[in-house]
Amino acid sequence: MRNLYLVLCASTTLCAVPATAATIVQTVTGGPAYAAKFNANAGKLNSVSVSASYDFTAYFSYPFELGTPLVSAVGTYGGSSLASFDFTGSYRSFTENPLVLGIIVVGTAMGSTTENLDMYIGDGTVPLAAEIATTATFSANAVPLMRPQSLFPAISRDRYTITYDFTPTALPEPGSWAFMLAGFGMIGCFLRRRTVPLVTPIPG
Incomplete structure (x- = not known):
């Protein structure tokens, strides 16, 4: 017995139950934009992917002459290092008022990582709002342009998709x-x- x-x-x-791969996808728009962090209770986070569609308007002080000169830009844009957009190029400007020029920048970027995942895990949110790199430069007719702090970025129509790939906790x-x-x-x-x-x- x-x-x-x-x-x-x-x-x-x-x-x-054998663990299988799963994903959590979030989409946020505008700026500032934030995505919820990954809940560790759901399982083990394996990688994070971010794709971004950028569409923003930037403004510059330009009191030198009337008209809409071409604006030359050198730099990057992106709130996440995984989806940094190189916007280097020339842009047709428009007049916001006699002392301010504006340009519209459109582009896409994407990336993923399996490293430094702790910043995506826990409570709270992850910031995705894009920022112009501090090393970015702008000019018109070879004259450097300054960005008014109160206006830039004035309008953001950015769209971000963040994907968490993880292994669920076995049940x-x-x-x-x-x-x-x-x-x-x-x-x-x-x-x-x-x-x-x-x-x-x-x-x-």
Whole structure:
């Protein structure tokens, strides 16, 4: 009977469902833009991917002459290092007012990483709002342009998609739960059916 008891106890061991890959996708727009961090209770984060569609308007002080000169730009744009957009090129400007020029920059970028994932895990949010790199330069007719701090970036129509690829936490199979309960039931029946042996007196 002792062996039966041990076998039944061993049979109640739970088997976990094999873990498979899963993804969580979030899409946010505008700026500032924030995405929710990955919940560690969901499993193990394996990689993070970010894709961005940039569409923003930048303004510059330009009190030198009327008109809409070409604006030459050198630099990058991106709130995430995974999706940094090189906007180097020439842009046709428009007049916001007699002292301010504007340009519209459009582009896309994407990237992914399996390193430094801790910044994406936990409570709170991850900032995705793009910023112009501090090394970016702008000029018109060979004259450097300054960005008014109160206006830049004035309008942002950016769109970001962040994807968390992870391995879900393994869960017990439904069959394993049933097997465990059946094992406990059999053990209970075995213990209830045990009886205390009667001692028959031996005639003297």
